[in-house]
Amino acid sequence: MPLLYLLLFSLLTMGLVFWIPKYRLRRAVRQPFPGNYSRILRRNIPAYARMPTHLQLQLKRLIKQFLHEKKFIGCDGFRINDEVRVTIAGKACMLLLNRPASVFPDLKLVLVYPSAFIAPRTELGAGGIVTHANQTLSGESWSDGRVILAWDHVQQRNTDFIDGHNVVxxxxxxxxxxxTGAPNGAPQLMSKEKYQRWSAVMMHEFRKLQEAAAYHMESAMDYYGATNPAExxxxxxxxxxxxxxxxAEFHPALFAELREYYRVDPREWH
Ligand SMILES: [Zn+2]
Known part of the structure; x- marks a missing residue:
């Protein structure tokens, strides 16, 4: 008999462990979207005001989930407030519109510095020589569940949203x-055929950008993308x-791949 009670108690505990976070998330997402959050979106993400209503509603739902699940930490004395949280969550969640994906399931922490931060780097060079260097960064993404951002860089680009740079x-x-594991320039796609087509288009465009960067030719894309497939x-x-x-005009095949992956056409709100 005591064994039966123990078994029932374990099952109940396990059930609660799974059920409570889901219940809390549902409750958080059901809350109305605060009016000051909407004002922040209109002020800091101009594209938001031009989006169709169904995408605005989706974005607001995604933001509520993002803010419920992720922890923000201010670094170097930076204070996290609603403006910081909603702006970063809003821009990040634009990548998830119309997609059945969960909200960055591996991400736990968003660390925010007031401005560009110094990150120590160790590189293994030829002959096994290890070099240490400090790099100034405006953002960094880690596969262990962290994204690091410099707030002045997040803010700098708020007003235009057309220059091609957006650190978030x-x-x-x-x-x-x-x-999908180590970042290699191929996110989660639905089939083997899609991976094959993605890989062919990306490699072709990547080489074109490498060539443009080498010969300083004009490109719609920043030369930094020629660093490696992940960049x-x-x-x-x-x-x-x-x-x-x-x-869409100069890289139609690349545009088509990304439109299929992101399931939106940002031309609609430009
Ligand atoms: Zn990068």
């Missing part, structure tokens, strides 16, 4: 890329959302 879109594209996907994501008309 960039770092959260890396998060999507990491969901290419992150930079292509920034360009897709911010310079969608140019990408």
């Amino acid at each position: 879109l960039h770092e959260f594209a890396h998060q999507l890329d990491s969901e 290419f996907f992150a930079v292509a994501t920034e360009t897709f959302f911010e310079k969608s008309w140019q990408m």
Whole structure:
């Protein structure tokens, strides 16, 4: 008999462990979207005001889930407030519109510095020589569940949303890329055929950007995307959302791949 009670108690505890977080999430998402959050979105994400209503509603739901699940930490004395949380969550969740994906399931922490931060780097060079260097960064994404951002860089680009640079879109594209393991420029796709087509289009466009960077030719995309396939996907994501008309005109195959993956056409709100 005591064994039966113990078994029932264990089952009940396990059930509660799974049920309570889901219940809390549902409750958080059901809460009305605060009026000051909407004002922050209109002020800091101009594209939001031009989006169709169904996408605005989706974005607000995703933001509520993001804010419920992720913890924000201010670094170097930076104070986290609603403006910081809603702006970062809003930009990040634009990558999830119309997609059945969960909200960056591996991400736990968003660390925010007031401005560009110094990150120590260790590199293994030829002959096994290890070099240490400090790099100044505006953002960084880690597959262990962290994204690090410099608030002045997040803010700097708020008003235009057309210059092709967006550190939040960039770092959260890396998060999507990491969901399949090590970031390699290929996020989760639905079939083998899609991976094959994705790989062919991305490699072709990546080489084109490498060539443009080597010969200083004009490109809709930032040369930084020529660093490696993971950076290419992150930079292509920034360009897709911010310079969608140019990408559609000069890189139609790349635009089509990203439109299929992100399931939105940002030209509608430019
Ligand atoms: Zn990057």
